[in-house]
Amino acid sequence: MAHPRVYSIEAIILRRGNFGEADRILTLFTPTQGKIRAIAKGIRRTTSRKAGHLELFTRAQLLLASGRELEVVTQAEGREQFEHLRLDLWHATGAWYTAELVDRFLEDADPHPRLYALFIATLRRLDAGALAHEQTQSWLALRYFELRLLDELGYRPNLHTCVGCDTPLRPEDAGYSAELGGALCPACAPLAQRRLSLRGLKVLRLLQTSEWEALPRLRLDGTVREEIEALLRMALRFHLDRDLKSWPFLRRVTMESAPPE
Numbered sequence: 298m299a300h301p302r303v304y305s306i307e308a309i310i311l312r313r314g315n316f317g318e319a320d321r322i323l324t325l326f327t328p329t330q331g332k333i334r335a336i337a338k339g340i341r342r343t344t345s346r347k348a349g350h351l352e353l354f355t356r357a358q359l360l361l362a363s364g365r366e367l368e369v370v371t372q373a374e375g376r377e378q379f380e381h382l383r384l385d386l387w388h389a390t391g392a393w394y395t396a397e398l399v400d401r402f403l404e405d406a407d408p409h410p411r412l413y414a415l416f417i418a419t420l421r422r423l424d425a426g427a428l429a430h431e432q433t434q435s436w437l438a439l440r441y442f443e444l445r446l447l448d449e450l451g452y453r454p455n456l457h458t459c460v461g462c463d464t465p466l467r468p469e470d471a472g473y474s475a476e477l478g479g480a481l482c483p484a485c486a487p488l489a490q491r492r493l494s495l496r497g498l499k500v501l502r503l504l505q506t507s508e509w510e511a512l513p514r515l516r517l518d519g520t521v522r523e524e525i526e527a528l529l530r531m532a533l534r535f536h537l538d539r540d541l542k543s544w545p546f547l548r549r550v551t552m553e554s555a556p557p558e
Protein backbone atom coordinates (compact mmCIF):
# COMPACT_ATOMS: atom_id res chain seq x y z
CA MET A 298 0.00 0.00 0.00
CA ALA A 299 1.29 3.42 -0.94
CA HIS A 300 -0.34 5.35 1.89
CA PRO A 301 1.21 5.66 5.37
CA ARG A 302 -0.04 3.65 8.35
CA VAL A 303 -2.15 6.50 9.70
CA TYR A 304 -3.55 9.07 7.32
CA SER A 305 -6.18 11.77 7.11
CA ILE A 306 -8.83 11.52 4.41
CA GLU A 307 -12.17 13.07 3.51
CA ALA A 308 -15.01 10.59 3.04
CA ILE A 309 -18.74 10.16 2.75
CA ILE A 310 -20.35 7.27 4.58
CA LEU A 311 -22.02 5.24 1.81
CA ARG A 312 -23.14 2.25 3.81
CA ARG A 313 -22.81 0.86 7.29
CA GLY A 314 -23.50 -2.38 9.04
CA ASN A 315 -23.24 -3.65 12.60
CA PHE A 316 -20.32 -5.82 13.56
CA GLY A 317 -19.83 -7.66 16.84
CA GLU A 318 -21.16 -6.11 20.04
CA ALA A 319 -20.48 -2.45 19.47
CA ASP A 320 -18.59 -1.97 16.19
CA ARG A 321 -19.63 -0.91 12.74
CA ILE A 322 -18.26 -1.76 9.31
CA LEU A 323 -18.40 1.30 7.07
CA THR A 324 -18.21 1.60 3.31
CA LEU A 325 -16.57 4.96 2.61
CA PHE A 326 -16.43 6.93 -0.61
CA THR A 327 -13.31 9.11 -0.85
CA PRO A 328 -12.14 11.49 -3.60
CA THR A 329 -8.60 10.10 -3.84
CA GLN A 330 -8.95 6.39 -3.10
CA GLY A 331 -12.47 5.63 -4.27
CA LYS A 332 -14.35 3.15 -2.10
CA ILE A 333 -12.73 1.94 1.12
CA ARG A 334 -14.00 -0.37 3.83
CA ALA A 335 -13.28 0.55 7.42
CA ILE A 336 -14.21 -0.52 10.93
CA ALA A 337 -15.32 1.93 13.61
CA LYS A 338 -14.79 0.28 16.96
CA GLY A 339 -17.07 0.83 19.93
CA ILE A 340 -19.20 3.23 17.95
CA ARG A 341 -22.54 1.79 19.05
CA ARG A 342 -21.76 2.45 22.72
CA THR A 343 -23.67 5.46 24.06
CA THR A 344 -20.38 6.99 25.20
CA SER A 345 -18.84 6.94 21.71
CA ARG A 346 -17.76 10.40 20.61
CA LYS A 347 -17.32 9.34 16.99
CA ALA A 348 -20.91 8.12 16.51
CA GLY A 349 -22.50 11.41 15.48
CA HIS A 350 -19.77 11.99 12.90
CA LEU A 351 -20.24 8.67 11.14
CA GLU A 352 -23.94 8.71 10.26
CA LEU A 353 -25.01 7.58 6.80
CA PHE A 354 -24.33 10.24 4.06
CA THR A 355 -22.22 12.37 6.43
CA ARG A 356 -19.20 14.04 4.82
CA ALA A 357 -16.40 13.74 7.35
CA GLN A 358 -12.70 14.19 7.79
CA LEU A 359 -11.31 10.90 9.09
CA LEU A 360 -8.08 9.63 10.51
CA LEU A 361 -7.62 6.07 9.30
CA ALA A 362 -5.08 3.48 10.34
CA SER A 363 -4.18 0.88 7.72
CA GLY A 364 -5.32 -2.54 8.84
CA ARG A 365 -4.76 -5.99 7.43
CA GLU A 366 -8.21 -6.27 5.84
CA LEU A 367 -10.06 -3.17 6.94
CA GLU A 368 -8.91 0.33 7.71
CA VAL A 369 -9.58 1.42 11.29
CA VAL A 370 -11.27 4.76 12.01
CA THR A 371 -9.27 6.40 14.78
CA GLN A 372 -10.83 9.87 14.59
CA ALA A 373 -13.87 11.36 12.86
CA GLU A 374 -15.06 14.90 12.44
CA GLY A 375 -18.32 15.52 10.58
CA ARG A 376 -18.13 18.37 8.06
CA GLU A 377 -21.52 18.20 6.40
CA GLN A 378 -24.54 16.33 7.70
CA PHE A 379 -27.26 16.96 5.08
CA GLU A 380 -29.72 17.12 7.94
CA HIS A 381 -32.77 18.18 5.92
CA LEU A 382 -32.80 15.27 3.52
CA ARG A 383 -32.76 12.86 6.46
CA LEU A 384 -36.09 14.19 7.68
CA ASP A 385 -37.96 13.71 4.42
CA LEU A 386 -38.70 10.15 3.32
CA TRP A 387 -38.65 10.83 -0.43
CA HIS A 388 -35.37 12.75 -0.32
CA ALA A 389 -33.75 10.29 2.12
CA THR A 390 -34.68 7.45 -0.24
CA GLY A 391 -33.19 9.42 -3.15
CA ALA A 392 -29.92 9.82 -1.22
CA TRP A 393 -29.90 6.13 -0.36
CA TYR A 394 -30.45 5.35 -4.03
CA THR A 395 -27.49 7.47 -5.22
CA ALA A 396 -25.29 5.90 -2.52
CA GLU A 397 -26.36 2.42 -3.64
CA LEU A 398 -25.53 3.28 -7.27
CA VAL A 399 -22.02 4.41 -6.31
CA ASP A 400 -21.53 1.37 -4.10
CA ARG A 401 -22.65 -1.08 -6.78
CA PHE A 402 -20.85 0.47 -9.73
CA LEU A 403 -17.45 1.07 -8.12
CA GLU A 404 -14.89 -1.53 -7.20
CA ASP A 405 -12.84 -0.94 -4.04
CA ALA A 406 -9.84 1.39 -4.38
CA ASP A 407 -10.85 2.72 -7.81
CA PRO A 408 -10.73 6.53 -7.50
CA HIS A 409 -13.30 8.69 -9.33
CA PRO A 410 -12.80 12.25 -8.03
CA ARG A 411 -15.34 13.75 -10.47
CA LEU A 412 -17.99 11.25 -9.43
CA TYR A 413 -17.20 12.08 -5.80
CA ALA A 414 -17.77 15.79 -6.48
CA LEU A 415 -21.01 14.99 -8.33
CA PHE A 416 -22.20 12.81 -5.46
CA ILE A 417 -21.66 15.60 -2.91
CA ALA A 418 -23.32 18.13 -5.22
CA THR A 419 -26.31 15.78 -5.59
CA LEU A 420 -26.65 15.35 -1.82
CA ARG A 421 -26.61 19.15 -1.48
CA ARG A 422 -29.33 19.47 -4.14
CA LEU A 423 -31.46 16.86 -2.38
CA ASP A 424 -30.88 18.57 0.96
CA ALA A 425 -31.98 21.93 -0.47
CA GLY A 426 -35.00 20.24 -2.08
CA ALA A 427 -36.02 18.69 1.24
CA LEU A 428 -35.68 22.03 3.00
CA ALA A 429 -37.86 23.72 0.37
CA HIS A 430 -40.37 20.81 0.24
CA GLU A 431 -39.73 20.72 -3.46
CA GLN A 432 -39.53 17.51 -5.48
CA THR A 433 -39.37 18.71 -9.08
CA GLN A 434 -35.74 19.86 -9.00
CA SER A 435 -34.75 16.96 -6.77
CA TRP A 436 -36.21 14.51 -9.27
CA LEU A 437 -34.18 16.20 -11.99
CA ALA A 438 -31.05 16.08 -9.80
CA LEU A 439 -31.42 12.29 -9.57
CA ARG A 440 -31.71 11.93 -13.36
CA TYR A 441 -28.73 14.26 -13.83
CA PHE A 442 -26.76 12.09 -11.41
CA GLU A 443 -27.68 8.88 -13.27
CA LEU A 444 -26.66 10.26 -16.67
CA ARG A 445 -23.38 11.70 -15.40
CA LEU A 446 -22.60 8.49 -13.53
CA LEU A 447 -22.99 6.50 -16.77
CA ASP A 448 -20.78 9.04 -18.49
CA GLU A 449 -18.07 8.88 -15.83
CA LEU A 450 -17.96 5.09 -15.96
CA GLY A 451 -17.60 4.99 -19.74
CA TYR A 452 -21.24 4.17 -20.57
CA ARG A 453 -22.29 7.54 -21.97
CA PRO A 454 -25.58 7.06 -23.85
CA ASN A 455 -25.35 8.13 -27.50
CA LEU A 456 -28.17 10.65 -28.03
CA HIS A 457 -27.05 12.31 -31.25
CA THR A 458 -26.55 9.64 -33.88
CA CYS A 459 -28.54 6.44 -34.32
CA VAL A 460 -26.75 3.54 -32.61
CA GLY A 461 -28.17 1.22 -35.31
CA CYS A 462 -27.10 2.93 -38.53
CA ASP A 463 -24.97 5.88 -37.38
CA THR A 464 -27.04 8.56 -39.14
CA PRO A 465 -27.65 11.83 -37.24
CA LEU A 466 -30.96 11.74 -35.35
CA ARG A 467 -33.66 14.04 -36.70
CA PRO A 468 -36.19 15.88 -34.52
CA GLU A 469 -38.75 13.08 -34.33
CA ASP A 470 -39.84 10.30 -32.02
CA ALA A 471 -37.28 7.53 -31.83
CA GLY A 472 -36.37 4.43 -29.86
CA TYR A 473 -33.74 3.45 -27.32
CA SER A 474 -31.63 0.37 -26.80
CA ALA A 475 -29.64 -0.15 -23.59
CA GLU A 476 -27.70 -2.95 -25.23
CA LEU A 477 -26.59 -0.77 -28.14
CA GLY A 478 -26.10 2.16 -25.76
CA GLY A 479 -28.27 4.90 -27.18
CA ALA A 480 -31.07 6.25 -29.31
CA LEU A 481 -32.34 4.73 -32.56
CA CYS A 482 -33.84 6.38 -35.65
CA PRO A 483 -37.38 5.33 -36.73
CA ALA A 484 -35.92 3.04 -39.42
CA CYS A 485 -33.91 1.15 -36.78
CA ALA A 486 -36.77 1.24 -34.25
CA PRO A 487 -37.30 -2.56 -34.43
CA LEU A 488 -33.98 -2.84 -32.52
CA ALA A 489 -35.33 -0.63 -29.70
CA GLN A 490 -36.25 -1.90 -26.25
CA ARG A 491 -38.20 1.26 -25.49
CA ARG A 492 -39.81 4.07 -27.36
CA LEU A 493 -38.19 7.48 -26.90
CA SER A 494 -40.29 10.56 -27.61
CA LEU A 495 -38.71 13.66 -29.10
CA ARG A 496 -39.47 15.53 -25.87
CA GLY A 497 -37.75 12.78 -23.84
CA LEU A 498 -34.74 12.82 -26.15
CA LYS A 499 -34.41 16.60 -25.82
CA VAL A 500 -34.53 16.49 -22.03
CA LEU A 501 -31.93 13.71 -21.91
CA ARG A 502 -29.63 15.70 -24.22
CA LEU A 503 -29.98 18.78 -22.04
CA LEU A 504 -29.15 16.80 -18.90
CA GLN A 505 -26.17 15.21 -20.63
CA THR A 506 -24.63 18.38 -22.02
CA SER A 507 -25.56 21.29 -19.72
CA GLU A 508 -23.93 21.96 -16.42
CA TRP A 509 -26.49 21.77 -13.62
CA GLU A 510 -26.32 25.51 -12.94
CA ALA A 511 -27.06 26.27 -16.61
CA LEU A 512 -30.08 23.97 -16.89
CA PRO A 513 -33.27 25.84 -17.69
CA ARG A 514 -36.22 25.26 -15.39
CA LEU A 515 -37.97 22.36 -17.06
CA ARG A 516 -41.67 21.78 -16.76
CA LEU A 517 -42.14 18.10 -17.43
CA ASP A 518 -45.43 16.27 -17.44
CA GLY A 519 -45.82 12.88 -15.79
CA THR A 520 -45.55 10.97 -19.07
CA VAL A 521 -42.14 12.41 -19.98
CA ARG A 522 -40.89 11.98 -16.42
CA GLU A 523 -41.91 8.34 -16.41
CA GLU A 524 -40.37 7.77 -19.81
CA ILE A 525 -37.01 9.26 -18.78
CA GLU A 526 -36.95 7.51 -15.44
CA ALA A 527 -37.74 4.11 -16.97
CA LEU A 528 -35.20 4.57 -19.75
CA LEU A 529 -32.36 5.49 -17.39
CA ARG A 530 -33.25 2.65 -15.07
CA MET A 531 -33.10 0.26 -18.01
CA ALA A 532 -29.65 1.61 -18.97
CA LEU A 533 -28.35 1.32 -15.39
CA ARG A 534 -29.81 -2.13 -14.97
CA PHE A 535 -28.17 -3.28 -18.19
CA HIS A 536 -24.70 -2.30 -16.93
CA LEU A 537 -25.26 -3.49 -13.35
CA ASP A 538 -26.86 -6.71 -14.48
CA ARG A 539 -29.08 -6.74 -11.41
CA ASP A 540 -31.72 -4.75 -9.54
CA LEU A 541 -31.06 -2.29 -6.76
CA LYS A 542 -32.56 -2.65 -3.30
CA SER A 543 -33.67 0.97 -3.31
CA TRP A 544 -35.77 0.71 -6.51
CA PRO A 545 -38.96 -0.74 -4.98
CA PHE A 546 -38.68 1.76 -2.10
CA LEU A 547 -38.25 4.68 -4.49
CA ARG A 548 -41.33 3.55 -6.35
CA ARG A 549 -43.37 3.23 -3.16
CA VAL A 550 -42.42 6.62 -1.70
CA THR A 551 -43.00 8.27 -5.08
CA MET A 552 -46.52 6.89 -5.23
CA GLU A 553 -47.22 7.79 -1.60
CA SER A 554 -46.04 11.37 -1.74
CA ALA A 555 -48.04 14.06 -3.51
CA PRO A 556 -47.27 14.16 -7.24
CA PRO A 557 -44.76 16.88 -8.13
CA GLU A 558 -46.45 19.97 -9.54
Ligand SMILES: [Zn+2]
Pocket residue numbers: 459460461462463464481482483484485
Ligand atom coordinates in the same frame (compact mmCIF):
# COMPACT_ATOMS: atom_id res chain seq x y z
ZN1 LIG B 1 -30.86 4.06 -37.57
